[in-house]
Amino acid sequence: MSQTRELALDILLDIDKKKNLSHLVLSDTLRNYQFMEKKDRAFLTRLCQGTLENQIQIDYIIDQFSKVKIHKCKPVIRAILRMGVYQLKFMNQVPDSAVCNEAVKLAKKRGFRNLTGFVNGVLRNIARNLDQVIYPDQEKEPVRYLSVWYSMPEWLVKEFLSEYDKTTVEKMLESFLEVKETSIRAQLTNGTMEELRRSLEAQQVVVGKGAFMKEAFRISGYNYLEDLDAFCEGKFQVQDESSMLVAQLADPKEGMLVIDVCSAPGGKSLHMADRLKGTGRVIARDLTEYKAELIQENVNRLKCTNVKVQVADARILDEELIGKADIVIADLPCSGLGIMGRKRDIKYNATKDGILELSKLQKQILSVVIQYLKPNGILMYSTCTIRKEENIENVQWMSKNLDMELVGFEELMPDQLTVETAEEGYIQLLPGVHPCDGFFIAKLRRKSNAGY
The missing domain is CATH 3.30.70.1170 (Sun protein; domain 3)
Structure with a gap:
């Protein structure tokens, strides 16, 4: 367990200091330490993911018991304290004494012998007084309460409350913290x-x-x-079930040409290929060689003979494909706010300006890729987010400016999933409300008289 905590510390420091993506850092570590026992791998995964997803609440607790505020601590000490508080509050099977002792060992091993007393004192104080933590009042400070209790930045809580009622928002925030199969x-x-x-x-x-x-x-x-x-x-x-819906709602027929313009790691392209039963052709594209290699690895593993992988910038028109596609999949770069339960650092890296920039990028790509459609061809527009700027507002923009029209798909929806707007041609799935990630899907048709 000492080695496992050391690995967890390295992962958290990598994310904190270098701003690397948490799911990639963790998966790389697990790949490099395949010899670890199953229980140790599980402990490492839970400790890293749990510390990250509960970071705001953890910091709030530390700041109540430490004279030095958490953001003024050295990165190594900050990570050690966060790991320790996560174990004290959320991992009841780990004895408090073991948590404190291992934290002190880590501090010594990383060259902070002079701060071991500080680490030990803060963690033991918290261990004794966890039930005395004073949280923000739900009635007087509802935004602050939701932010701290569910470890969600306050500005995002406000954004969610501007679009959804408080009950729905709390269901979403709770879902982000649940362990996912x-x-x-x-x-x-x-x-x-x-x-x-x-x-x-x-x-x-x-x-x-x-x-x-x-x-x-x-x-x-x-x-x-x-x-x-x-x-x-x-x-x-x-592949999440919300993502699987794209191919189902597109309803491809054998022999069709499908173009997936932002495909990596290839889930929707491979699903389309499967639905086509090896017929037709799926062109799976993405921006870089690295992403194309990810797609190709999956294409090879799944033995898909009707998928062609290409490196291409979706913002640049490929004149050879104009008017050729029966279906275009546009699962575009987005803020990812619907999958914060799987990619835990998204909420800490997202910004208002970033979301607005992504919305502009989405429009830029959409104005290009719809030109690949045949008359009456189908565009499947999807994102893994829950913000209107990136979802329904883009659909409304396409309907107004790009000669596209929504196509209802209520009859194609799974029996176990009911969303009223399916008959209009779009659905917004919400984590905690629906049994899947947060995801948006719209089905649009290129009008037969449209000219580009």
Whole structure:
């Protein structure tokens, strides 16, 4: 466990000091330490993810018991204190004495012997008085309360409350903090659902049904994804059910040409290829060689012969594709506010100006990629966020300026999922309200008389 806490400290410092993405840093570490026992990998994952997603509340607690405010602490001491408070408050199976002792050891090992008394004193004080923490009043300071209790920046709480009622906002914030199972989609051209289930269960994976997609499973209890036979054999792809809806609602027919303009890591392209049953063609594009390689790795693993991977900037028109596509998938760069439960540092890095810039980028890309559609061709516009500027307002802009019209898809919705606006041609899925990530999908048709 000492080594595991050291690794956790390195991960948190990497994220704090270098601003690297948490899910990538953690996955790289787990890949490099495959020899670790399953329980240690689970402890490392929970400690890192939990410390990050509860950081605002953790800092609030520390500041009540420390003379030196958390943001004035040295990065190493700050990370050690945050890890310690997370274990004290959220990991009841770890004895308080062990938390404090291990924190002191870490401080010594990292060259801060002169601060071990400070670390020990703060953590032991918190351990004794956790039930005495004074939180903001729910009635007098509702925004401050929601921010601290659910570790969400105040400006984002205000933004959510400007669009959704308080009950809905609290459901979303609570959902972001819940432990998530891994959602996977069966690649049905490579085997049946039952074959996939049997393969996973033979390796002691806990397999449950998806919430609403027929080709989905929710899995847990595995150690390392790439050790699973079914993964190596291309029998499934990790993909949230909200993302799977894109191919279902597009309703592709065999032989069609589909262009996915921002494809990495390729989930929607691969799902389309599966729905096309190996016919037609899917062009999966992204901006960089690195992202294209991610797509290609999945294409190769899933043995998709009807997918072509290309490096391309979606902002630049490819004249060779004008008027050629039956379906264009535009899952565009966005703030990612709908998936903060999986990518825990999004909420700390998002800004108002950043969201506005992304909305402009989305419009820029959309004005280009709709030109690839045949008359009456279908555009599937999606984002993994819950803000109107990036979602319905872009749809309204397309309808007004780009000769596109919404297409209702109520009859294509899964039986277990009801969203009233499906009949109008768009849906906004909300974490905590719907059993999936926060996600927006709109289906639009290029008018037959449109000229670009």
